Amino acid sequence: xxxxxxxxxxxxxxxxxxxxxxxxxxxxxxxxxxxxxxxxxxxxxxxxxxxxxxxxxxxxxxxxxxxxxxxxxxxxxxxxxxxxxxxxxxxxxxxxxxxxxxxxxxxxxxxxxxxxxxxxxxxxxxxxxxxxxxxxxxxxxxxxxxxxxxxxxxxxxxxxxxxxxxxxxxxxxxxxxxxxxxxxxxxxxxxxxxxxxxxxxxxxxxxxxxxxx
Amino acid sequence: xxxxxxxxxxxxxxxxxxxxxxxxxxxxxxxxxxxxxxxxxxxxxxxxxxxxxxxxxxxxxxxxxxxxxxxxxxxxxxxxxxxxxxxxxxxxxxxxxxxxxxxxxxxxxxxxxxxxxxxxxxxxxxxxxxxxxxxxxxxxxxxxxxxxxxxxxxxxxxxxxxxxxxxxxxxxxxxxxxxxxxxxxxxxxxxxxxxxxxxxxxxxxxxxxxxxxxxxxxxxxxxxxxxxxxxxxxxxxxxxxxxxxxxxxxxxxxxxxxxxxxxxxxxxxxxxxxxxxxxxxxxxxxxxxxxxxxxxxxxxxxxxxxxxxxxxxxxxxxxxxxxxxxxxxxxxxxxxxxxxxxxxxxxxxxxxxxxxxxxxxxxxxxxxxxxxxxxxxxxxxxxxxxxxxxxxxxxxxxxxxxxxxxxxxxxxxxxxxxxxxxxxxxxxxxxxxxxxxxxxxxxxxxxxxxxxxxxxxxxxxxxxxxxxxxxxxxxxxxxxxxxxxxxxxxxxxxxxxxxxxxxxxxxxxxxxxxxxxxxxxxxxxxxxxxxxxxxxxxxxxxxxxxxxxxxxxxxxxxxxxxxxxxxxxxxxxxxxxxxxxxxxxxxxxxxxxxxxxxxxxxxxxxxxxxxxxxxxxxxxxxxxxxxxxxxxxxxxxxxxxxxxxxxxxxxx
Numbered sequence: 077x078x079x080x081x082x083x084x085x086x087x088x089x090x091x092x093x094x095x096x097x098x099x100x101x102x103x104x105x106x107x108x109x110x111x112x113x114x115x116x117x118x119x120x121x122x123x124x125x126x127x128x129x130x131x132x133x134x135x136x137x138x139x140x141x142x143x144x145x146x147x148x149x150x151x152x153x154x155x156x157x158x159x160x161x162x163x164x165x166x167x168x169x170x171x172x173x174x175x176x177x178x179x180x181x182x183x184x185x186x187x188x189x190x191x192x193x194x195x196x197x198x199x200x201x202x203x204x205x206x207x208x209x210x211x212x213x214x215x216x217x218x219x220x221x222x223x224x225x226x227x228x229x230x231x232x233x234x235x236x237x238x239x240x241x242x243x244x245x246x247x248x249x250x251x252x253x254x255x256x257x258x259x260x261x262x263x264x265x266x267x268x269x270x271x272x273x274x275x276x277x278x279x280x281x282x283x284x285x286x287x288x289x
Numbered sequence: 290x291x292x293x294x295x296x297x298x299x300x301x302x303x304x305x306x307x308x309x310x311x312x313x314x315x316x317x318x319x320x321x322x323x324x325x326x327x328x329x330x331x332x333x334x335x336x337x338x339x340x341x342x343x344x345x346x347x348x349x350x351x352x353x354x355x356x357x358x359x360x361x362x363x364x365x366x367x368x369x370x371x372x373x374x375x376x377x378x379x380x381x382x383x384x385x386x387x388x389x390x391x392x393x394x395x396x397x398x399x400x401x402x403x404x405x406x407x408x409x410x411x412x413x414x415x416x417x418x419x420x421x422x423x424x425x426x427x428x429x430x431x432x433x434x435x436x437x438x439x440x441x442x443x444x445x446x447x448x449x450x451x452x453x454x455x456x457x458x459x460x461x462x463x464x465x466x467x468x469x470x471x472x473x474x475x476x477x478x479x480x481x482x483x484x485x486x487x488x489x490x491x492x493x494x495x496x497x498x499x500x501x502x503x504x505x506x507x508x509x510x511x512x513x514x515x516x517x518x519x520x521x522x523x524x525x526x527x528x529x530x531x532x533x534x535x536x537x538x539x540x541x542x543x544x545x546x547x548x549x550x551x552x553x554x555x556x557x558x559x560x561x562x563x564x565x566x567x568x569x570x571x572x573x574x575x576x577x578x579x580x581x582x583x584x585x586x587x588x589x590x591x592x593x594x595x596x597x598x599x600x601x602x603x604x605x606x607x608x609x610x611x612x613x614x615x616x617x618x619x620x621x622x623x624x625x626x627x628x629x630x631x632x633x634x635x636x637x638x639x640x641x642x643x644x645x646x647x648x649x650x651x652x653x654x655x656x657x658x659x660x661x662x663x664x665x666x667x668x669x670x671x672x673x674x675x676x677x678x679x680x681x682x683x684x685x686x687x688x689x690x691x692x693x694x695x696x697x698x699x700x701x702x703x704x705x706x707x708x709x710x711x712x713x714x715x716x717x718x719x720x721x722x723x724x725x726x727x728x729x730x731x732x733x734x735x736x737x738x739x740x741x742x743x744x745x746x747x748x749x750x751x752x753x754x755x756x757x758x759x760x761x762x763x764x765x766x767x768x769x770x771x772x773x774x775x776x777x778x779x780x781x782x783x784x785x786x787x788x789x790x791x792x793x794x795x796x797x798x799x800x801x802x803x804x805x806x807x808x809x810x811x812x813x814x815x816x817x818x819x820x821x822x823x824x825x826x827x828x829x830x831x832x833x834x835x836x837x838x839x840x841x842x843x844x845x846x847x848x849x850x851x852x853x854x855x856x857x858x859x860x861x862x863x864x865x866x867x868x869x870x871x872x873x874x875x876x877x878x879x880x881x882x883x884x885x886x887x888x889x890x891x892x893x894x895x896x897x898x899x900x901x902x903x904x905x906x907x908x909x910x911x912x913x914x915x916x917x918x919x920x921x922x923x924x925x926x927x928x929x930x931x932x933x934x935x936x937x938x939x940x941x
Contacts, residue, residue: 145883146389149689149876153656154390156696156873157355159865161362163703166858168363170710181340216350222343267340288340 168227176229177265180205180237184217184272190251190281191244192217192272197226198238204228222269230261239270241283257285338372345370345380355656355695358384375401375410382417388656395421412441416450423457431457452480455488464492468500479517482508486525493532505529509548522548523555530562539569557583557592564599573606588627589672591898597623598906610913617910624903631896634673638888643668643677644881647687648694656692676895677888686884693877700870707866711859718852725845732838737831744827751820760809763816768805775802 168177182195192214197205205226209217217223238256245251255270267288275282337343341364348357361381364370370377382397398414398421406414419434435454442450451474458467467488474481485508492501509526513519526548533542543566549559560579567575580603583596601616637643646667668674677683754762764772775798782795 145876145879146689149693149880150389152696152869152873152876153388153692154385154393156700156869157359157362157385157388157390159862159869160355160359160699160703161366163706163862164359164363165366166710166855166862167706168367170713170855179340181343183337183340183343212351213347216347219346219350220337220343221347221350222337222340223347224341224344269340 172227172229174265175263176231176261178226178228178230178261179224179265179267180226181222181267181269182207182217182225182272183222183269184214186218186274189246189274189279190241190272192241193243195225195242195270196240197270199226199228199230200235201238225270230266232261232263234258234260237268237285239283239285241270241272241281245281246279251281253281253283255283255285257287259287339364339370341367341369342373342377345377349380349384353655354384354387355699375406379410379413379417382414386417386421391421391425408439408441409443412438413443413446416442416446416453419457420453423453423460428457428461432461448474448478448481452484455484459487459491462495464488464495464497467491468504479521482511482518482521486521486528489525490528493528498532498536502529502532505532506545509545519550520554523550523553523559527555527558527562530559530566534562534565534569537569539566542566542569557586557590561592561595561599564596564603568603568606573603577603577607587672588623589670589676589895591895594624594627594898594902598902598909601906601909605909605913610916614910614913617906617913620906621903621910624899624906628896628899628903630670631673631892631899633669635889635892637668638677638885638892641881641885643674643888644687644690644884648691651691654695656695673892673895677891680887680891683884683887683891686880686887690877690880690884693873693880697870697873697877700866700873704863704866704870707859707863711856714852714855714859718849721844721848721852725841725848729838729841729845732834732841737834737838740834741831744824744831747827748824751817751824755817758813760806760813760816763813763820764809768809771805772802775805 178199180197184190184192192209194206194208196203196207207225213223236256236258238254240252240254242250242252257268259266259268269286269288271284271286273282273284337346341360345357345361345364348354348360358381361370361377361384365377365381378397378401382394382401385397386394395418398418401414402411402418405411415434415437419431419438422428422431422434431453435450435457438450451470455467455470455474458464458470471481471484471488474484485504489501489503489505489508492498492504494501505525505528509522509529511518511522513522526545530542530546530549533539533545543563546559546563546566549555551560560583564576564578564580564583567573567579577600580596580599583593584600586593586596588594588597597620598617601613601620604610604613604616750762753759761772778798779795779802782791782798784791
C-alpha cells in the first residue's frame, strides 16, 4: 500500500512537470502525453515559444469567431480604424484645404556624419516648427522614414522657407546648419522635403531642400 | 516593485521579428528590411517616391502601427502614395494582420493578386495569404497558397516560407514532410530553432520517439549565443528528460536534465525530473539532492510545490520515517498557508485591483502587439502575479483590454475634436455671411468696370500722345502747373504790345516756354516707356481685382454649399462616434472581466494542485502512522534514526 501510494505520488510528480492541471487526475499515471503536451506547440501556456503559439492554427476554422468576445473586439478595432481614416480625412479637408495646404517633411539618408538633435523651421520669417527628436525617431529616419514635421496653410504666391538643423557633426562637434528655399505656392498642395545627407566626398553632412511637384 | 517578465525579451524579439517580417516584407523593394532587423541600420538604398509613404514608414518604424495604418489609409484616400501603391497595400495588409484583422488583410492580399501585381508583390501576397489561412486553420487552402509562391520572395521571407510550410505540415500531422521542409532551412534564426523544437515534440507525440529525440537532442546540445536560445535549449533538454522518464530510461533522463542550467526558467522542472530519474534508479539519496534544493524555492512554482512532498517521499524511501513524517506535516502547513495566500490574491483580483493597477503602471499610447507589462502593482502576494502574468493567454487578453482602452481614448479625443470642428464651421459660416457681402459691396462701390473704363481712356490718350509724339500730354504735375502759369502770363502780356518792357517779358516768357517744351520733348521717350509700363501694371492689378472679385462671387455661391457638406459629414460621423464609444466601453468592461477570470482561473488551478498535494501528504502521513501502529514501528523508529542522519547529510 505504501509503495503504491508513493508510486502515485511519483506519477504525479512526473506529470506535474507538465504544469498542466489535467496531469493531476485522481488516478494519475506517468502520463507521457501530459509531459509532451507541456512542450507542444499548441500549448497556450507556453511562454517560451510565443511565435509558435501565435502561429498555431485556430482549433476550429468554422467557429463563429465574430460572436466571441475576441471576435467582437477585432470587429471594433477594424471599425475604429476605418472611422479614424474618415475623421482624419475630414480634419485635413477642413483645416488644411488642398488649395492652401503646405506640408513640410524631414528625411535623412545614412546619417553617419550627423546626429540629429532638433530642427527649427521658419516660413516667411515666422517660426512654424521647432522639433526635438527622440532616439527612436532618429532611428526611424535612418531606416527610411520621412517625418511630416509641419502641416499648414499658405496663400498663393512666393514664400521663403528657412530650416536650421542642430546636432552633432563629424568628430562629435556641435553642428548647426541652415537651408533656404524660395518657392511658389499655387492652388495645389505643396510638399517640401528637408533632406539631410552624408557627403562622403567632403566628409560632411549636407542639407538641402526638395520641392515636390 | 519593478518586475520584468522572464520571457519578455524573448517574446518581444520573436513577436517583433514576426511582425517586422510580416509587414516589412512589403518594403524589401525599398531595401529597408535589413535595417529593421540589424542592430546597426545599413545604408538605405531605398527611394521614397511619395513623401507621405515615407511618413507612414516613419510611424511604422517606431512601432506606432495605429498611427501608421490610419495615416496610410488617409494618404491612400487622397491618392498621395500612388508611386508606392502596391507596397502600401502590402504594408497595410501586414499591419491589419498584426492586429488580428484576418478578413481585411486577406481581402487586401487577394485583391493584389487579382489585379495582377508585379511578381515580387504577388509572391508576398501569396505568402501572407498562406499565413492568414494557416492561422485560421484552413490548412489545405494555406498549402495551396504557399504552393503558388514562385521565386520572387526576398531572402528573409524565403526562410519564413519554409517555416510556414513546416508548420502547416505539422498541423496536418505530416511530421516527415515537416522535417524535410525544415531541413531546407539553413538559417539559425529563432523561428527555425522553435520550429525544430516543435518538430521534435510532434515526432515524439506521433510515436516516432527516436527521430523526435534526435531532433531535440541536436537542439539540446546546440550552441546558444543569447538567453533566448539558451532558454530554448533548456526547454528541449527538459522535454527530452521527461520523455526519457516516460520511456523508463532514467539514466538517459539524468543525462539530458544535467544539461539544464541551474538558474534558468526551466531549472525547477529539471530539478524535479532529475530527482525522479534518481528515484527510478532506486537512488533516493541522489533524488534528495535536487529535491531539497527545489523545496527551498518559491512555492508558487508548481515544481517547487511538488518538491515539498517529494522530499519526505525520498526520506520515506530511505526509511527515515520520522524525518518523512516531519516533512509531510511541514508541507501540509505550507500548503495551508499558500492556500490562504491564494484566496487573498483571488479576492484582490476580483475587486479589480490587479487590472486597474496594471493599466496605471503600464500605460501605452498606441494599440498593438508590443505593449509589455513592465511594472507590477502592489498586491498581497506578488509571487502569484508572476505566475498569472507569465501566461500567454493572460498577456493576450490584457493587450486586448489595453487596446480597447486606447480606442476609447482615441474616440473620446475625436468626439471633442468634432465639437471643435462644428464650432469652427459655425464661426466660419457666420464670418462668411457677415463679411463677404460687405467686401462685395466695397468692391462694387469701387467699381472694377468703372476702373476699367478709366484705364481704357488713359490707354487712348497715351496712344494719341505716342502717335503725335506729344510730350505735353506726358507733363508731370509741376510742369503742367508751369505750363498753365506760362499760358496765364502770356495771356496777360497780350495788351500794351508796344511797351518795350512788356516785349522783354514776352520774350522771356517765350524763352521759358521753349525751355519747358524742350524738356518735355527730351523726357518724352522715357516717359512714354514709364507710362506704358504703368499701364501694364494697372492691367495686372485690374485683372487681379477681377479674379478676386470672381473668386468672391464664386465663394459666395459655393461656400455655403461647402459648409453644408462639411456640416453633413460631421453630422454623419458624430452618431458613429456616439455608437462606437459605448460599444468600446462595454467591450472594455467585458474584457476586463475576462482578464480577471483568466487570472483567477490560474490561481484556482494552483489551489486545485494544492488540494491534491495536501491530500496526498495527509494520506502519506496516515500511512506512516499506520505503519508505525502495525508493528513495524520499532524497526521503523530505529531505521528512522540512522537514515535521517544519512539523509540529512545527503540533503546538505
